[in-house]
Amino acid sequence: MSECCKTGFQWGGTPVGTESTLGQLKTYVTGSNKDAAVLLVHDVFGWTFTNLRLLADHYAKEANVTAYLPDFYAGDVVDPDTMDNPEKREKFNVGAFLGKHGKQTRGPEIFDAAKTLKSQYKKVAAIGFCWGAWGSLQVAAKGNNILDAVSVAHPSLLEKSEIENIGVPVQFLAPETDPQFTPELKQFTLETLPKLNVPFEYIYFPGLVHGFAAKADKNDPKQKDGLERAKNSAVNFFKQYLGETR
Template sequence: MSSCEKCKSGFNWHGTPTGTETTVANTPTKAYVTGTNKDAAVLLIHDIFGWTFPNLRLLADHFAKEANVTVYLPDFFGGEVIPPETLTNPEKRAQFSVPDFIGRNSKDTRFPEILAVARSLKASHKKTAAIGYCWGAWACFRLGADPALVDAISMAHPSLLEESEISSVKVPVQILAPEHDYMFTPELKAYANRVIPTLGVPFEYVYFPGLVHGFAAKGDETDQKQRDGLERAKNSAVGFFKEFLHSS
């Protein structure tokens, strides 16, 4: 992810999140929580802007309302927060080192925390799903290797993803993939589309022509093409959650 300089650029959306901050049951992990469904939960695993990123909290609110789920957006960066104005401030972007940040928040460091939260949610809800953006997507695939942890996984423009993580998935999977993505490369896209259909799980690959890495969480809502894309991504995830969290 050292080349993912564009991961720290994008746009802040308008709106005020309506959820609350608390901790996930039986864990010390702080989380933004929205929704009231006690049976169906979605674990939203954030990108490098973390659990306080307003765009992701707004997405969580949409998922909670439109898919009738309770959404948990935990802090998986140990309290470290990147100010959202970094997206639009060249000076702050220049000061922020993506490789150093990822070094502090490696897979080995953070997956045990993610695993603990997933187990907690699964113990307290009848069905759970996970959705990840950029940094968070690899974790969804790792959770999806064990149906005892989640019932379905979705992700948008994944980063840090490995072929072994893709080939290990054992639950329904949805990928929201822009045309131009330097992290989810054409080779990884081809691998996912070749291998997942052989694994015996429902698979949905949603393609977004003309859009780029980060569009689903940081797209420009004032640009019609990008707005249409981010709304389609949101609607696709909502439909996915409805199908796999509310079916008998």
């Protein structure tokens, strides 16, 4: 993964949810809808990352869902100050860290979390950020019958097969500049989505970079606008495909 995965900006604010468990995983939970749930699959900063907890709060309130943000890193936590501190960024080896949390290791946990929600709720969607995108799309594959919809923001580590096998309504939130979601992979996605026979949205964010949907600088008008557009796009997507439970 690229160095851009460990850069970004922390947001102010206090999450309003609670810490609980989902299966065996520690999980941040927010919202009270008993029929519709959204599973957030985190980026490298994990389940304690305030930015993602605040996004979960937004989804819960604005899309009227119960949002779950589990720990898929087995207790490993990356200090979010890494984004602001050059020395900490230098010491943090993204590749080595994620080598401990590869697809074969963490994929089953993501599936189990989604299946648990499916057993408890009438409708379930997932959204994956950066590292979390591949897992979200794997769960959304044809024949799994777990998710009702899936969204991914600036995805990392995607394989073409994970795009080709999508079997539910899907949303891509794609920045202009992204070393992970490359121009070639973007082009493959745009060529593949119309062939899948599922509703899809591909939303493009000109001038923005990898990580914008979870770590944008709110003091920069362009980044703030893109962040709001991404958040609102996800909310509207969840409303559309989880909406009958509202």
